Amino acid sequence: MRRWNCGLCGQDVVEGQRFTFIGSIGAVHVECLLESYTRQLDKRDLIALLDANEVLLYAIIRFKEAERIASGEVKSILSEARREIEKIAGRIALMLGQLST
Numbered sequence: 001m002r003r004w005n006c007g008l009c010g011q012d013v014v015e016g017q018r019f020t021f022i023g024s025i026g027a028v029h030v031e032c033l034l035e036s037y038t039r040q041l042d043k044r045d046l047i048a049l050l051d052a053n054e055v056l057l058y059a060i061i062r063f064k065e066a067e068r069i070a071s072g073e074v075k076s077i078l079s080e081a082r083r084e085i086e087k088i089a090g091r092i093a094l095m096l097g098q099l100s101t
């Protein structure tokens with residue numbers, strides 16, 4: 001199993017923890033990254049978007065799961081709702097891209 005050190009807190013990044021890779025830093029815990037962003041006033045919009053983005057991505061996964069077990073009209077309503085969430089997630093991702101650069 002590959003192990004990394006978090007570039008922000010220096011602790012191990014273990015499987016099952018939320019982590020991501022940042023170009024200039026390497027592996028980081030998502031919590032450490034969010035904490036570091038929160039301390040920088042100009043990054044607050046970014047953290048708000050990241051947070052919203054994560055909730056939406058999670059919702060999409062859950063909706064897909066729900067669609068898998070549903071049938072008929074319920075399935076199509078769930079699928080329609082999921083496509084709406086995907087549209088919003090797309091807009092958030094676009095804004096994230098603009099703010100990150």
Ligand SMILES: [Zn+2]
Pocket residue numbers: 006007008009010011028029032
């Ligand atoms: Zn960390």
